[in-house]
Amino acid sequence: MGRSPCCDKQGLKKGPWMPEEDKILVDYIQANGHGSWRSLPKLAGLLRCGKSCRLRWTNYLRPDIKRGPFTVEEDKSIIQLHAILGNKWSAIAAQLPGRTDNEVKNYWNTHLKKRLLLRRDHHLFPSTYAAAAAAATGSHMAQWESARLEAEARLSRESLLFCGRSTPAATSSIPADNAVEHEAALLPPAPEPDFFLRIWNSDVGAAFRRRSPDCAESKSCVTIAPPPTAPAGMDVDSSGSNEILPEESSDEAYQLYLDFAGDDLGLLHGQFSSLFSSDMISDMHL
DNA sequence: AACAACCCCAACCGCAACCGA
DNA sequence: GTCGGTTGCGGTTGGGGTTGT
Incomplete structure (x- = not known):
């Protein structure tokens, strides 16, 4: 199994996501679904690799994620x-x-x-x-x-x-x-x-x-x-x-x-x- | 106030499984 | 059965925030 090139591609952004990037990703997925993660960044207009987009979505942007x-x-x-x-x-x-x-x-x-x-x-x-x-x-x-x-x-x-x-x-x-x-x-x-x-x-x-x-x-x-x-040894705060x-x-x-x-x-x-x-x-x- | 040490978590890396041709 | 592309997963890391001195 050959490894797929990913974030090592030149011109792709790495590191923390900006709010604008988040919005682009969320808007695109809500409108079109994620489809192929690999092609998503190009279609959505993001300078990220598909892997990064998938992680950002699944770990942070997904609407059903529970916070707190x-x-x-x-x-x-x-x-x-x-x-x-x-x-x-x-x-x-x-x-x-x-x-x-x-x-x-x-x-x-x-x-x-x-x-x-x-x-x-x-x-x-x-x-x-x-x-x-x-x-x-x-x-x-x-x-x-x-x-x-x-x-x-x-x-x-x-x-x-x-x-x-x-x-x-x-x-x-x-x-x-x-x-x-x-x-x-x-x-x-x-x-x-x-x-x-x-x-x-x-x-x-x-x-x-x-x-x-x-x-x-x-x-x-x-x-x-x-x-x-x-x-x-276990505390329950006043908010319940x-x-x-x-x-x-x-x-x-x-x-x-x-x-x-x-x-x-x-x-x-x-x-x-x-x-x-x-x-x-x-x-x-x- | 300044610095160091520590903590936490978002994001990355790389491997392996999966899947279709 | 093989190959190559894609995805999922677990381990690791970098850096911002917090705490201690």
Whole structure:
């Protein structure tokens, strides 16, 4: 796949968008739709590359974008979804109406991640391996997530770690210093089934599908309801907004991880047909 | 008041998937 | 099946704003 030339073309403007440019872009898209992003700048009379126009539209100018601070519910959703999906910002943002992947990503990196790491330090989690092993036995999602935060650069290996849950060695006592080596030793040579789909199909995943009418009928759905009143450490301003003030919701956010533990990552058939095709489901060999 | 350090987020970069010819 | 163009996505960065000294 050849890379397409984009902003490196001479004569195209880069950097912050001017209000006039915004207006041109909005007017054009509202009148004609965006069509081909690549040809849009020329048609609209913008000295920008199509990529820049697309980003500006999807991340800033789109009329359905929600402005303002993240609410408590959005905060929780992001944390919960990130525990399942990892850095799949577009997938997480898809569950948050009006929020963009870029916004969610920035919010995670600048607020939530910081808070959770801060709390993690206070909880003295065991080694990465122990956490992975805990996840492998389904005993505590929080520890699994801790391990993931601790080593985000190794996200791609998570599925392999998770798949090791049926391996006897995964539940044995192994010194923390040897964790990485043991992880490597556990790695099977062949690709493993999609572990996200497995989790999504578990009680943990069900917690996020509770919004769907289908889910309401299922006993398997875990309801993570917001507290009736603002918990300690969380402020609700006088306007009634659920805005979370910096640093103040760390306990709440972290507790979410603890509450989030799945006692049993049992597999629930038929829970996510609205999300995945039947072919995908049948291919999972659940 | 001036400067440094830090924070935040819009925008960019580059890779990979997707899609049609 | 292959190729080239296009789009989507996640990681990273630059710079403006804020806070601390």
